[in-house]
Amino acid sequence: MKTLSVILGMATIVASSLPVLAASVPPPGAASCSGCHSSTAAAASPVTRLYGRDANEIVTAMTGFRDGSVPSTVMNRIAKGFTDDELRAIAAWLAAQK
Template sequence: MHRLLLPGLAAALLMAGGPVRAADGPPGGPPGASSCTGCHASMKIADSVIPRIAGRKAADIVTFMREYRSGAWPSSVMGRIAKGFDDQQIEAIAAWFAAQPE
């Protein structure tokens, strides 16, 4: 049930990152992708603590998500988020982010 807490956390992180457009990217990404863009916005945000993933290689995004999920790679929030997605969903979301403009 951790995921229920995420909107509040996302809002807090976004406030720390300064003004941001909530909805971005072309509509119709795969299921789950819109839950990522709340934090990983496609717009460049100055001084954001959240790394940009739009335009990154899909394989890299998949690797990160698997390592966050297994706990092999330390994270503040991504471990909890990654646990909510299976491999198929992660691959679809990664492919979609890779196709977004950097």
């Protein structure tokens, strides 16, 4: 019975750490954002910082870039390379970063 308690305890610890692990592993395509969008608040840049932003704002902007309703220089071409599911995954990951 003690072994079962230990196993359940370990499973609980592992399961509770999964959201933390998921937040730290970027989905495909997310790493390319940091080429222009700084991941640190200290960096001075005219390009908007995405870490910690609302996921819905990011999805709305990317969808606008993709359909041409939001003017851009390069984001329209970049956004066209992602599906809706990929955009939501990237936006959720970026929003979870602090």
